[in-house]
Amino acid sequence: MASKRNYHAGRGKTIKVVCASCNGPTQHDIVYSVTDEDGDDNVQWWGYYQVLECRGCERISFRYNWQSSEDLEPSENGAWEAVDHETLYPSRIAGAAPMADSHLLPPQLRRIYEETHSALSANLPVIAGIGVRAIVETLCAEKKAKGGDLKQKIDDLVKQGVITPAGGEILHSLRLMGNEAAHEVKPQKPEDLLLAMRVVEHALQGVYILPRQAEHLPSGRTVQP
Numbered sequence: 001m002a003s004k005r006n007y008h009a010g011r012g013k014t015i016k017v018v019c020a021s022c023n024g025p026t027q028h029d030i031v032y033s034v035t036d037e038d039g040d041d042n043v044q045w046w047g048y049y050q051v052l053e054c055r056g057c058e059r060i061s062f063r064y065n066w067q068s069s070e071d072l073e074p075s076e077n078g079a080w081e082a083v084d085h086e087t088l089y090p091s092r093i094a095g096a097a098p099m100a101d102s103h104l105l106p107p108q109l110r111r112i113y114e115e116t117h118s119a120l121s122a123n124l125p126v127i128a129g130i131g132v133r134a135i136v137e138t139l140c141a142e143k144k145a146k147g148g149d150l151k152q153k154i155d156d157l158v159k160q161g162v163i164t165p166a167g168g169e170i171l172h173s174l175r176l177m178g179n180e181a182a183h184e185v186k187p188q189k190p191e192d193l194l195l196a197m198r199v200v201e202h203a204l205q206g207v208y209i210l211p212r213q214a215e216h217l218p219s220g221r222t223v224q225p
């Protein structure tokens, strides 16, 4: 049986999904929607392809959702409802908006930061964990940290004054997180990965982004009259 399409289903309605810019769930207008239905006498399937616009920041994105007659769950009023299988493009999760001004990072760091952020947003926890460690390794290489292994290199970053001793302790825990991801294929908990990303972002901002942003400030400590 050929699939049946409706090119305006849901158009004009709103839906609450995570917005990457607003960094959390917001109401979105469904500005365009195509529904694709298929199935036979026993099983039905619906796909929804929707262009969304955030009501907060007006960012445009895309939502794909599918449901089937074989995948139901009881709703609050006891009736059976089709389960959503939602994918948003570009992928995003609440609380993981990308760091501002990442274009000011050195090219290699920028690349590994952006790839790791994409893995985190796409719910790829093993790859994101490996990426966090790779950011720490790239930071050490970029700052020419000395040492035979990553542990010694992080200690050298502290010695150089690139990061504080407290920052060094945190980088050591991220190093261990990356070890588990790479060698044991162990996915980290999403909340731990989010925290790890905040920590590396904080380090990158302190080492690269804030100094660049501060370049236009007046130098010296002269107090203006």
Ligand SMILES: [Zn+2]
Residues within 6 Å of the ligand: 019, 020, 021, 022, 023, 026, 054, 055, 056, 057, 058, 059
């Ligand atoms: Zn928004």
